[in-house]
Amino acid sequence: MPNMSPKKNPMPTQAPEVRAHNFNEVALGYDEAAAIDEALRCLDCKNTPCVGACPVNIRIPAFIAKIKEGDFEGAYQIISASSALPAVCGRVCPQETQCESKCVRGIKGEPVGIGRLERFVADWHNAHSDANPEIPPQNGHRVAVVGSGPSGLTCAGDLARAGYAVTVFEALHTAGGVLVYGIPEFRLPKSIVAKEVDNLKKMGVEIACNMVIGKTLTVDELFEMGYEAVFIGSGAGLPNFMGIPGESLKGVYSANEFLTRSNLMKAYLDDPTTPIMKGGNVAVVGGGNVAMDAARTALRLGAEHVYIVYRRSMAEIPARHEEVEHAEEEGIEFLTLNNPVEILGYQNPDDKRDPKNGFVTGIKCVRCELGEPDARGRRRSVEIPGTEHVIDVDCVIMSIGTSPNPLIKSTTAGLDVNNRGGIIVEEATGATSRGGVYAGGDAVTGAATVISAMGAGKTAAKAIDAYLKNKQ
Secondary structure, three states: OOOOOOOOOOOOEOOHHHHOOOOOOOEOOOOHHHHHHHHOOOOOOOOOHHHHOOOOOOOHHHHHHHHHOOOHHHHHHHHHOOOOOHHHHHHHOOHHHOHHHHOHHHOOOOOOOHHHHHHHHHHHHHHHOOOOOOOOOOOOOEEEEEOOOHHHHHHHHHHHHOOOEEEEEOOOOOOOOHHHHOOOOOOOOHHHHHHHHHHHHHOOOEEEOOOOEOOOEOHHHHHHOOOOEEEEOOOOOEEOOOOOOOOOOEOEEEHHHHHHHHHOOOOOOOOOOOOOOOOOEEEEEOOOHHHHHHHHHHHHOOOOEEEEEEOOOHHHOOOOHHHHHHHHHOOOEEEEOEEEEEEEEOOOOOOOOOHHHOEEEEEEEEEEEEEEEOOOOOEEEEEEEEEEEEEEOOEEEEOOOEEOOOHHHHOOOOOOEOOOOOEOOOOOOOEOOOOOEEEOOHHHHOOOOHHHHHHHHHHHHHHHHHHHHHHO
């Protein structure tokens, strides 16, 4: 019998007062009974609006039908035919604005918990199956993939399944890109990413870490080494700053640096090899998912008070509703309609700290009100004169977006970029202005979602396959 409940099965989570002090995963996942019950809420619509809203076109009603039958492995096989990273997407994909936003059940209630079901299926498979993926026959052609984030891993997986010899070049010492350096353990355990990367290795994909393309090797040198096509999925790792006074003070981080130190360089350890601010009061400037990650990480590192400073209201905040809700439950304070204008530093020569280094003591903000909508439809933030005030903090984390690193562009002739530094591509293929070079993900769009980057990786893999077949 269908489950006609207007509400999703709730996701079990750690209690807020417990999880705020550990890095264990917050969401605990469905058990088999909850997954089947949630699957029974799906109406198996014939026109499948949810599939059209998925950037990688997972056959959503088909995999959910397998869950209804208790065939969890069958469900996994359907998902993995379209997605190289199901356990990742089930955790961090913004389903509420994509597949779930088109779910018919959402018209008079809550949509089917598609993301929760995808996570359940992937976790069930990882816990119950030790079978190695099938290695397809090799076709004798080589492709280089730059970056091991979601777009690079997806492109590599699809090409490997088509028989290509693929090498993924990663600048850092661990594969996974933003999945390992940018997303905290409590949202996406590193073991999950490692499992997905290991599956690609078992398919024959080679992962070469500590390889900075544009410095260690150039794109031209990759072609000279025998690679016949190159996919650039190098992400958007160049942090943006506001350009206000005080951003060079000690205790000011970009969210990228703060999260990389914590996630990948293990600054959360008692005796870390890389330092990070712990304790005190922390202000995180911005309202996106990365800002939520930074704020919740700071809390777990021992901050006494953590503030989200955001220039618009809660209604305009771009982070996922679930992440905002979790942050509020954990005690993070949202200071909306506030815009920073200066970061203040300590300059008392009698202080035992070195005043020449300028430690953060506060952040000066001005209160705002909402004006007319901007070009994207969001109401503008308008500063209110005479409302300057200071928030006492010891650390400021800037989370106002990132841009693509210019290194590859500066070392690759004939590669066109836009005024934001994103590589210009043909939308339908991911082809760049340089022959044989394709690109996708944040390196093209700037900071976006994991699933959109995966979609770009799939598009490019299909185009690379056609390109190399046409060359024969």
